[in-house]
Amino acid sequence: MQTPTLRDVAEAAGVHAATASRALNPATRGLVNVDTARRVIKVADSLGYRPNPIARGLKTARSGTVGVVIPDLTNPLFPPIARGIERGLEAAGYSALLVNTDNDSGRERAQVESLLSRQVEGLIVATALVEHPLLEELHRRGVPMVMVHRRPDGFEVPSILPDDAAGVRLAVEHLAALGHRRIAHLAGPTTTSTGVVRARAFHSAVRDLGLDADPSLTTTCALWSEESGAVALRRLLDGGADLTAVVAGNDLIALGCYDVFTERGIECPADISVVGFNDMPFLDKLRPPLTTVAIPHHEIGTEAARLLLDAIGDPTRPSRSVLFPLSLVVRGSTAAPARG
Amino acid sequence: MQTPTLRDVAEAAGVHAATASRALNPATRGLVNVDTARRVIKVADSLGYRPNPIARGLKTARSGTVGVVIPDLTNPLFPPIARGIERGLEAAGYSALLVNTDNDSGRERAQVESLLSRQVEGLIVATALVEHPLLEELHRRGVPMVMVHRRPDGFEVPSILPDDAAGVRLAVEHLAALGHRRIAHLAGPTTTSTGVVRARAFHSAVRDLGLDADPSLTTTCALWSEESGAVALRRLLDGGADLTAVVAGNDLIALGCYDVFTERGIECPADISVVGFNDMPFLDKLRPPLTTVAIPHHEIGTEAARLLLDAIGDPTRPSRSVLFPLSLVVRGSTAAPARG
DNA sequence: CTGAAAGCGCTAACAA
DNA sequence: TTGTTAGCGCTTTCAG
Secondary structure, eight states: OOSOOHHHHHHHHTSOHHHHHHHHSTTTGGGSOHHHHHHHHHHHHHHTOOOOHHHHHHHHSOOSEEEEEESOTTSTTHHHHHHHHHHHHHTTTOEEEEEEOTTOHHHHHHHHHHHHHTTOSOEEEOOSSOOHHHHHHHHHTTOOEEEESOOOSSSOOOEEEEOHHHHHHHHHHHHHHHTOOOEEEEEOOTTSHHHHHHHHHHHHHHHHTTOOOOGGGEEEOSSSSHHHHHHHHHHHHHTTOOOSEEEESSHHHHHHHHHHHHHHTOOTTTTOEEEEEEOOTTGGGBSSOOEEEEOOHHHHHHHHHHHHHHHHHOTTSOOOOEEEOOEEEOOTTOOOOSOO | OOSOOHHHHHHHHTSOHHHHHHHHSTTTGGGSOHHHHHHHHHHHHHHTOOOOHHHHHHHHSOOSEEEEEESOTTSTTHHHHHHHHHHHHHTTTOEEEEEEOTTOHHHHHHHHHHHHHTTOSOEEEOOSSOOHHHHHHHHHHTOOEEEESOOOSSSOOOEEEEOHHHHHHHHHHHHHHHTOOOEEEEEOOTTSHHHHHHHHHHHHHHHHTTOOOOGGGEEEOSSSSHHHHHHHHHHHHHTTOOOSEEEESSHHHHHHHHHHHHHHTOOTTTTOEEEEEEOOTTGGGBSSOOEEEEOOHHHHHHHHHHHHHHHHHOTTSOOOOEEEOOEEEOOTTOOOOSOO
């Protein structure tokens, strides 16, 4: 015999299926005689009854699942967020359906449709390249939604963002405290909001701290990649930039700097200090271990889950966004400048 | 109006819902007049009809989903496997439901139950610590299943395994070719099949190649972790072991060796060469970049998906297992020994 | 080739 | 407090 159905339980307990349903559902248990309820529960238990959420979903249009849209699971940023989300959901009895989009808007649309047709009750979207029309359409359709690491510009959706500006400021303050005055910034692509926000924050931090605000100390990377970072630093150095420290747009860009150091015999941190951003895994294994700004991915995930559950519970609730504080992880790649 | 239902389509096309169903389902389309079918399809298309897989699943007990059970998504081993699985499934129109178990057998059981109750048609299990009873029970229940990176011992389940033995042999051969004769092995935990298999392969490789088969050159790590690796290497060194190279059970263990090198002023590869296993991300960024055995995770995932789809398609098909060839990625942590 | 009718497992009125 | 009756959206006999 296959997994027993509600009817089997009802029959075995000598009650009607509806009564069994009520007894088994904590929310409606109050409507049922305490003894009957107890009996039904016992029978269900002994039969190993598991409610079929599919059948339930068909009736209630609720599935107990939410969709999590991630551009690329192999990017170490996302797994901790995904785990945080799972953790945040499980207390409420929800579970997450993860999908990869590979940053392809066609795939993304298909995946989202598939999630929706599986009756997810809401979406957590962590994509940077989300195609706007899709998001806006979903929002109009009233799909509960939370964005992670990105805020849409046209409309109001709750979002969870790392406080990039504060993070960059931490990095610059740290370098300034060590005595650096000529700090360069290898900004992330201007096509990403993150890149822009961090660059802007860098400039205000430099200004506020009264450091050398030389425009020739800033350059932009074409991609968030090691190779782009290397290219950018070479460009700066070849242009004769006089710098003692670098704030990289993210860790990969910082890794690119390491490559240039090796290539040109530059000592880090003696000649140039470097700060990354993200605190990817294994950064502490580099030589020197990379100082970087850490993002609490797991907490961000948990919070995203909470916001989404809130939105599902009360769709009229005004959308609330949260900015997460970051912290600086000081390792070996930063030190006082060797020269004045 | 919400997403249109089959009835809406049928009505708009002037046919009965049953006919519309047949026309829309490629498998039954033959039973319907070609023109009618065409018309229905056109109407469905123009209405933006999406079949509700939940309703369908209720009837057919098929859901188009498979469950993927992963111990820890933040372990860089697994994301590429997950992506491979997704890729392998998508062609067949299936999608994957990912769950984390955190290596907790209670969680694992709960997650698997939840997957099953969501009508997944099969399971890809990548857990090392899978509690046997669960697996065996699932197997008895006839749940189609594929194991990744592990073979159950009591019963027959298709599994995809990296050819660990061949990988270890590659590592040892590489070191032998460089002139090493006294090679140590920091084995993974004996509680894991991987740990045991690699250790055994190490010993036969050493023997076959006529190297020094000194038992004092082998030790076992309590965990697959950096810290355990460091502890193990210290133990060997403190015991006065005379070695010029180390084959580590995996990359994390190799990283532990790096820590000991730093701690004790040992030069790598000049004093001691190290080979890892897995080719985690960013190993090329270490100083020195780690030579390691690479596992084709993505391909393994794709193949796992294929095997599972096969098993779902024909549950009687005899279970087939595949051993995946590995390759050695030579980087800077291995070189000829400095002394004879 | 197409329609009618039943039912997958569950829940939500409504009635008793 | 419990049972009856529908029906979620779809597929699948079974007739016609």
